[in-house]
Amino acid sequence: MKIVFKLNGKPVEIDCDPMRRLLDIVREDFCLTGTKEGCGEGECGACTVLLNGKPVTSCLVNAVQLEGAEVVTVEGVSETETGKKLIACYDKTNAVQCGFCFPGFVVSSYYYLTHDGEPNPEKIKRALSGNICRCTGYTKIFEAVMMACEMAGGQS
Amino acid sequence: MKSPIRVDSHAKLTGRTKYIDDYREDCMLEGAIFFSPVHAGKITKIVFPTRFDLSEFTIVLSGDIPGENIVPEPVCDQLFLVEQHIGYKGQPILAVAHPDRETVRQFVEEIRIEVEPYEALTETKVAMDDERNAFGNEIVIDHGAHRKVDPKWIFTRSVYYTPHQEQAYLEPQGMLARYDDQTRVMHVRGTMQCPYFVKSAVDRIMGNKIEKTIVQVSEGIGGAFGGKEDFPNIVAGLSALLSYKSGKPVKIVLDRAVDIQVTTKRHPSRTEIQSWIDPSDHSIRKLSVDFRLDAGFYQTLSPVVLARGVLHAGGCYRCDDVYIRGRLMRSNTPPNGAFRGFGAPQSLFAIESHIDDLAHRLKVDPLEFRRKNLFSEGDPMPTTQAVPEDHIHDALERLIEISDYEKKVLEFAEYNRTHHDKKGIGLSVAMHGGGYTGNGEKLMKSEVKVVIEKDATVKVYVINTEMGQGVQTTLAQCVAEELGHPLEKTFYMFPDTSKAPDSGPTVASRTIYIIGNLLRKLARDIRSEIGEAPLADYIRQHPDKFPMERHDFFEADESVDFDETTYKGTGYKDYSWAACAVEITYDPDTWTVEPLKVWSVLDIGKVINHDIAIGQVIGGVTQGIFWGLTEYFEKEGVGRMNGLTDYVLPTTLDAPDFAVEFIHTDSDIAKGLGEIPMDFPAAALRNAVLFASGKKFCEIPLIPERIFREET
Numbered sequence: 114m115k116i117v118f119k120l121n122g123k124p125v126e127i128d129c130d131p132m133r134r135l136l137d138i139v140r141e142d143f144c145l146t147g148t149k150e151g152c153g154e155g156e157c158g159a160c161t162v163l164l165n166g167k168p169v170t171s172c173l174v175n176a177v178q179l180e181g182a183e184v185v186t187v188e189g190v191s192e193t194e195t196g197k198k199l200i201a202c203y204d205k206t207n208a209v210q211c212g213f214c215f216p217g218f219v220v221s222s223y224y225y226l227t228h229d230g231e232p233n234p235e236k237i238k239r240a241l242s243g244n245i246c247r248c249t250g251y252t253k254i255f256e257a258v259m260m261a262c263e264m265a266g267g268q269s
Numbered sequence: 270m271k272s273p274i275r276v277d278s279h280a281k282l283t284g285r286t287k288y289i290d291d292y293r294e295d296c297m298l299e300g301a302i303f304f305s306p307v308h309a310g311k312i313t314k315i316v317f318p319t320r321f322d323l324s325e326f327t328i329v330l331s332g333d334i335p336g337e338n339i340v341p342e343p344v345c346d347q348l349f350l351v352e353q354h355i356g357y358k359g360q361p362i363l364a365v366a367h368p369d370r371e372t373v374r375q376f377v378e379e380i381r382i383e384v385e386p387y388e389a390l391t392e393t394k395v396a397m398d399d400e401r402n403a404f405g406n407e408i409v410i411d412h413g414a415h416r417k418v419d420p421k422w423i424f425t426r427s428v429y430y431t432p433h434q435e436q437a438y439l440e441p442q443g444m445l446a447r448y449d450d451q452t453r454v455m456h457v458r459g460t461m462q463c464p465y466f467v468k469s470a471v472d473r474i475m476g477n478k479i480e481k482t483i484v485q486v487s488e489g490i491g492g493a494f495g496g497k498e499d500f501p502n503i504v505a506g507l508s509a510l511l512s513y514k515s516g517k518p519v520k521i522v523l524d525r526a527v528d529i530q531v532t533t534k535r536h537p538s539r540t541e542i543q544s545w546i547d548p549s550d551h552s553i554r555k556l557s558v559d560f561r562l563d564a565g566f567y568q569t570l571s572p573v574v575l576a577r578g579v580l581h582a583g584g585c586y587r588c589d590d591v592y593i594r595g596r597l598m599r600s601n602t603p604p605n606g607a608f609r610g611f612g613a614p615q616s617l618f619a620i621e622s623h624i625d626d627l628a629h630r631l632k633v634d635p636l637e638f639r640r641k642n643l644f645s646e647g648d649p650m651p652t653t654q655a656v657p658e659d660h661i662h663d664a665l666e667r668l669i670e671i672s673d674y675e676k677k678v679l680e681f682a683e684y685n686r687t688h689h690d691k692k693g694i695g696l697s698v699a700m701h702g703g704g705y706t707g708n709g710e711k712l713m714k715s716e717v718k719v720v721i722e723k724d725a726t727v728k729v730y731v732i733n734t735e736m737g738q739g740v741q742t743t744l745a746q747c748v749a750e751e752l753g754h755p756l757e758k759t760f761y762m763f764p765d766t767s768k769a770p771d772s773g774p775t776v777a778s779r780t781i782y783i784i785g786n787l788l789r790k791l792a793r794d795i796r797s798e799i800g801e802a803p804l805a806d807y808i809r810q811h812p813d814k815f816p817m818e819r820h821d822f823f824e825a826d827e828s829v830d831f832d833e834t835t836y837k838g839t840g841y842k843d844y845s846w847a848a849c850a851v852e853i854t855y856d857p858d859t860w861t862v863e864p865l866k867v868w869s870v871l872d873i874g875k876v877i878n879h880d881i882a883i884g885q886v887i888g889g890v891t892q893g894i895f896w897g898l899t900e901y902f903e904k905e906g907v908g909r910m911n912g913l914t915d916y917v918l919p920t921t922l923d924a925p926d927f928a929v930e931f932i933h934t935d936s937d938i939a940k941g942l943g944e945i946p947m948d949f950p951a952a953a954l955r956n957a958v959l960f961a962s963g964k965k966f967c968e969i970p971l972i973p974e975r976i977f978r979e980e981t
Contacts, residue, residue: 140291145284146284146287146290146291147283147284147285148284149288149290149439149440149491150290151439151440151441151491151525151913152525152912152913152914153524153525154525154526154912154913154914156912156913156914157439157913159439186284187283187284188283188284191282191283191284200279200282200283203278203282204274204275204278204279204282205274206880207272207274207275207278207878207880207881207884208278208884209275209277209278209281209282210492210737210738210739210884210888211281211438211439211440211489211490211491211492211493211736211737212277212278212281212282212286212489212491212737213288213438213439213440213489213491213492214439215281215282216282216283216284219282219283219284237921238921238922238924239921239922241921242920242921242922243920244920244921245439245913245918245920246439247436247437247438247439247492247494247888247892247918248439248492248737248884248888249884249887249888249891250884250887250888250889250890250891250924250927251891251921251924252887252924252927253880253883253884253887254921255921
């Protein structure tokens with residue numbers, strides 16, 4: 114079926130099986146491979162994207178849900194001013210290890226930063242609880258997001 | 270000093286780093302492996318689903334293997350593909366390729382086999398309890414005083430069990446093979462720890478049908494933790510075979526549920542400890558350890574895991590009368606393999622739990638009991654090797670200081686007397702031998718290469734892979750710092766077997782310890798060759814000397830000598846040391862343990878990059894804590910976990926707070942770091958539960974179900 118939606122700010126059209134996963138659409142049809150498949154069952158959060166402004170695991174979203182929707186991937190987040198500042202904080206804290214889960218963390222923490230942004234460790238932990246990282250034990254991820262919240266001046 | 274920012278950070282954060290599933294080639298096929306759905310039996314028939322057009326698929330069975338159907342390993346007993354007899358559920362039977370991933374996965378899912386079933390042993394505890402299941406070879410360390418037992422000594426016997434653990438690297442296994450029939454070269458790219466192992470696996474399966482194999486890593490390797498030490502050999506071998514037969518590039522990426530079911534895990538262990546304590550001074554007079562690992566159906570690299578396990582089984586304790594026996598047990602389950610710590614977390618869990626059990630029995634504080642019995646410089650280890658330094662004492666004392674342990678013990682004891690819910694704090698200590706066991710590094714003679722270009726770009730060629738542990742940054746730092754050259758102009762080159770010498774596998778906490786120190790030495794040699802001038806100036810003055818290429822080989826210290834028959838001598842040249850405290854709360858109504866804070870003090874010698882080192886410790890400690898607390902892999906009546914919904918990993922809300930400190934960082938040697946953080950947390954957690962509940966749990970993970978069973 115034909116579906117029209119917005120991807121990283123640009124209108125796009127696809128013609129595919131209505132059950133095709135959003136994850137495969139961004140990775141294969143648009144070569145946006147920053148979105149990763151870690152589990153394919155909505156557990157790990159490596160495939161997190163923004164759908165109509167909200168973080169979702171793209172392995173659990175089907176093409177049929179996309180008509181008229183706005184999708185932003187890590188590539189889109191990285192282009193925004195807030196996204197750039199957030200990523201700079203992740204860089205500065207040396208939070209990254211294998212990096213496979215980080216595009217998902219960037220998208221989820223971007224959502225937190227733009228919708229709450231309070232430099233509150235407990236809130237940050239909750240906001241990122243849908244993303245699994247096996248390498249880091251999370252501490253440096255919290256530091257990075259705290260730093261980004263503090264730089265943005267608390268409530269945005 | 271401020272740590273340099275990781276060179277791989279930005280590309281990974283913005284999604285630009287390419288992991289294996291992000292690579293694509295023209296006309297590429299998607300591959301999938303059909304794994305045995307039964308535990309054991311003889312295959313009588315393979316039935317392919319009829320709703321597909323078979324001519325669209327490339328299928329390879331064991332008969333299609335032009336070379337040898339044997340995966341190269343320390344013990345070469347594993348087949349790439351089943352020939353007739355199935356030994357375990359999850360054993361590869363055939364591989365298939367097709368242009369579409371969904372189609373090939375569906376096809377594989379619908380394959381049926383007819384089997385004459387054999388009896389199968391699938392319960393790992395049953396396999397380990399019965400000595401008749403042992404593979405033939407065993408390790409015995411027996412250089413003790415063989416003192417006669419004094420009837421006054423206090424005798425204690427305990428058996429400790431640890432379970433499978435899933436590495437749960439976030440990126441599943443994957444390989445892309447492309448056979449070039451003009452040059453007869455097999456190109457293989459993927460996610461792995463040991464490119465030369467993969468090369469030898471592909472050479473082995475292809476035999477003389479190909480001229481040579483070139484193995485390259487993908488830009489990003491999405492975690493490994495040991496799980497990508499040997500299983501990639503199979504994925505690479507089968508991708509290569511499919512590419513050879515189809516004439517097209519073939520990529521195999523495992524589905525997560527499949528990956529969890531069939532790949533290598535941490536070995537389950539059974540450790541029986543018998544100890545004899547002198548009641549007059551609480552010294553350990555005699556110690557006997559029977560250490561068993563469930564290897565699975567094949568031995569593969571398990572003998573090496575067993576070796577490390579037994580060499581750490583005595584822990585950091587003084588005793589001149591130690592007997593250690595290690596055996597591998599066989600079960601009808603997939604071969605277990607490498608996972609951070611490699612046998613040491615299992616045997617250290619047992620001895621560190623036993624030490625607390627003894628203290629509990631003697632009614633002394635576990636800290637005092639450790640202070641009394643920790644070994645000191647010069648004391649003999651079970652192998653007769655003299656303890657090289659006293660840093661374990663320093664680590665413990667510093668830990669006690671920063672964790673406020675002594676005050677907490679008093680406070681929590683008082684709290685527990687007056688409250689229904691409980692608090693606890695537990696200790697553990699650990700050592701971890703850096704690099705290959707025994708003569709391993711001496712025999713391997715790792716080679717490294719540095720090339721300095723005319724534009725003063727310095728390129729570091731090694732085969733050790735960046736899997737998250739930071740070597741892309743830290744190995745470049747090793748060279749840049751010794752050369753006095755900017756890090757921005759010093760590059761770790763992505764491993765490629767056609768360009769990099771064999772600097773050995775990325776395992777055994779050896780990459781910085783062996784390869785990093787070797788690169789530092791090579792950089793110092795280059796520096797003394799060119800004098801004091803900045804590199805760029807020297808190149809301008811001597812343009813004809815560039816590009817300059819220099820190699821160096823690892824040479825073991827003369828003193829390193831290990832007898833692999835008697836296990837006498839230098840088990841490891843250098844040890845890292847650590848002490849840990851874990852604070853918990855325990856709810857006796859819900860049988861729930863919650864870790865609140867973990868303190869770790871480590872001696873890893875010189876720290877190359879403080880941020881990266883801290884990240885390694887916190888990450889490893891997290892894996893250790895949750896191995897002890899929540900990660901269970903097999904459920905009675907259900908079998909193996911089947912994806913990340915079943916196999917529960919710690920999330921941001923589960924992670925406790927961490928405090929990490931390094932001591933003796935003024936050392937010139939950077940020692941092993943990667944594995945030791947995994948060695949100590951589970952025992953400290955378990956000992957904290959003993960403090961809080963008074964119960965000596967001998968098996969992990971400490972899930973509420975287990976505590977409930979023991980409490981009621």
